[in-house]
Amino acid sequence: MSVTRDAVLQALADLKLPSGDDLISLDLVRALQVQDGAVRFVIEAETPEAARAMEPMRKAAEQLMLKLPGVTSASVVMTAHGPKPKPAGEAPSLKIGRHPTPQAGPQNPSGVDRILAIASGKGGVGKSTVASNLAVALARAGRRVGLLDGDIYGPSQPRMMGVTKRAASPDGKIIEPVTAHGVTMMSIGLMMDPDQAVVWRGPMLMGALQQLMGQVAWGRLDVLIVDLPPGTGDIQLTLCQRSHVTGAIVVSTPQDVALLDARKALNMFEVLKTPVLGLIENMSTYVCPNCGHEAHLFGHGGVAAEADKQGLPFLGAIPLDLEVRLAGDAGTPVAAGDGPVAQAYAQLAQRLVAGGMA
Numbered sequence: 528m529s530v531t532r533d534a535v536l537q538a539l540a541d542l543k544l545p546s547g548d549d550l551i552s553l554d555l556v557r558a559l560q561v562q563d564g565a566v567r568f569v570i571e572a573e574t575p576e577a578a579r580a581m582e583p584m585r586k587a588a589e590q591l592m593l594k595l596p597g598v599t600s601a602s603v604v605m606t607a608h609g610p611k612p613k614p615a616g617e618a619p620s621l622k623i624g625r626h627p628t629p630q631a632g633p634q635n636p637s638g639v640d641r642i643l644a645i646a647s648g649k650g651g652v653g654k655s656t657v658a659s660n661l662a663v664a665l666a667r668a669g670r671r672v673g674l675l676d677g678d679i680y681g682p683s684q685p686r687m688m689g690v691t692k693r694a695a696s697p698d699g700k701i702i703e704p705v706t707a708h709g710v711t712m713m714s715i716g717l718m719m720d721p722d723q724a725v726v727w728r729g730p731m732l733m734g735a736l737q738q739l740m741g742q743v744a745w746g747r748l749d750v751l752i753v754d755l756p757p758g759t760g761d762i763q764l765t766l767c768q769r770s771h772v773t774g775a776i777v778v779s780t781p782q783d784v785a786l787l788d789a790r791k792a793l794n795m796f797e798v799l800k801t802p803v804l805g806l807i808e809n810m811s812t813y814v815c816p817n818c819g820h821e822a823h824l825f826g827h828g829g830v831a832a833e834a835d836k837q838g839l840p841f842l843g844a845i846p847l848d849l850e851v852r853l854a855g856d857a858g859t860p861v862a863a864g865d866g867p868v869a870q871a872y873a874q875l876a877q878r879l880v881a882g883g884m885a
Contacts, residue, residue, distance in 0.1 A: 530597035532561045533629070535568075538591055540629045544584060554625045557606075564599035566592045571606050578607040621696040621742075623718055624727055625734040633771050636740055639673065641750045641773040643885060644766060644801070648788025650757040653809040654778045656855055657845065658754035659687045660862035664869075664876035665750060665885050666709035667862070673704070673751040675739060676714030677762050679732050680725050684754060685716040689858020694718050702743045708863050713743045729761040736765050750885040757788075759795040767799040774804035774884060776842065781808055781829035789830075793837060804884050805840035806830050807875070810847040843875045 536559075540551040550556050550570060559568040570585055572578035585605045592601035635642060645661070647654040655678065662674040676684035685691070688707040694717040695703045704713040715725070715735060727735070745751065750773075756762055766772060775796050779789035789806070796803050808830035813822045824847060834841035848868050854861040862872040879885035 529564060530561060530566065530595050532559065534595060535559065535561055535566055535592065537629050538595055539588060542584075542588060542591055544581075550584070550588065551628045554622065554628070564597055565602075566595075566598055566600070567602045567604075569604045569606055573607070575607040578605045581605065621699050621702065621718075623715060623735050623738055624725075624731040625738070626730045627734040627737050627765070627769075630737075630769060633769055635770050636743065636745050636751065638747045639745055639751045640748065641885060642753060642766075642770055643750055643804070643879075644753050644755055644763075644772050644775040645778060646755045646763065646775050646792050646796070647757050647778045648759070648790065648792040649785060652757075652778055652780045652785055653845075653851075654757065655683045655687065655754050656851060656860075657776075657778050657807060657809055658752055659684055659855070660851075660860045660868075660872045661875060661879075662710045662712075662752045663708045663860045663862040664872040665752075665879070667873065668876045668880055670749040670876075670880065670885060671747060672710045673745050673748045674710050674712040675743075675751060675753045676712070676716060677736060677739075677753045677766065678756040679715050679727070679735055679762065680756060682714045682716030684712060684714045685721075686858060687855045687860060688712055690714075690717065692717070700742060702739070704743050704745065707858075708860060711745060711748065713739055715739065732761050733765040736762055737769065740766075740770060759791055763795060764799070767796070767801045772801050774802040776804050776807060778807045778809050779830050779833075780810045780825040781827050782825045783829065785825075786829055786833050789833065793839075803839055804879075804882075805842035806834040806837075807842050808844040811844035813847040816849070842878060843871060845871050845875075 536551060540549050543549055555570050557569040557571045572581055585603050589601050589603040592598050645654055645658040662672050666672045674684060676682045690705050690707050692705050704711050753766060777789055777792050779785045793803060810825050813824050831841045846868055851861050851868055861868045
């Protein structure tokens with residue numbers, strides 16, 4: 528039987544340093560190769576001094592590899608290519624975007640009771656707007672709410688929630704979230720230059736989501752809302768496979784082209800065995816503020832019909848209103864105020880609370 532890469536990573540995760548940490552959680556393993564029973568990798572310490580201190584760990588890791596079934600040879604090399612020691616008094620830095628680390632099955636962040644994934648099959652249907660406003664509406668309904676911006680490539684929640692404060696990490700491990708409109712929130716947009724593009728491959732996206740889920744000090748939450756990116760990719764897979772998602776809510780506009788992609792999102796959650804709590808029709812109706820004429824710019828009723836066809840709850844219709852765009856750009860979600868749109872979100876929140884979903 529040949530040894531697998533996953534078996535090597537799991538064994539290294541079980542090998543503890545004196546501090547109680549391990550090589551995998553500290554992201555010290557580089558250039559791992561597993562081929563024909565031969566295992567090779569590099570342990571990259573931060574400084575030469577740290578490398579010398581970790582020499583017993585290098586030997587222990589090499590001996591551990593030789594004990595794994597299927598391993599015929601093992602070579603573990605120690606290097607010190609990391610950053611120079613920080614000046615006294617300077618806060619440690621936190622690296623976001625590493626490769627994902629092994630974990631013992633799906634697990635939720637400490638203190639988080641429920642996780643709701645807000646998803647869409649395509650972009651442009653207002654999924655992030657729904658996520659931020661639903662979070663605020665649930666907070667106004669008395670729930671302890673967290674909001675995680677899972678759209679790593681295009682984080683928009685800091686702007687929508689009106690947050691400009693940078694996220695802090697006093698010890699280089701735990702990330703302190705920020706609070707806005709009664710919601711505890713975190714986004715990679717709070718940790719990077721807003722004009723800087725995230726140019727990462729899939730494994731780094733997966734690792735970043737794992738960190739934002741597990742290293743953020745969320746505190747005690749009734750529900751954590753995760754604003755997923757559009758589509759059916761790495762972030763969706765990582766969230767559903769590495770945590771206990773209470774359920775997903777799929778957002779779509781009524782038009783047929785949006786519903787085509789919404790069906791793909793529904794199919795993805797079915798494959799991942801993640802419950803779908805229902806569908807929301809966004810941009811459902813437009814009422815002219817001057818004459819009161821009601822228009823259906825993107826069609827009407829398509830999402831309700833799709834929900835009925837799929838045997839899923841139709842959670843509600845959110846109207847199209849200029850106030851939504853103005854409020855989002857201003858950093859105060861429309862659900863934080865009054866009016867027809869705020870009432871629609873309040874009704875949606877009450878339905879989720881009454882159904883035990885939030």
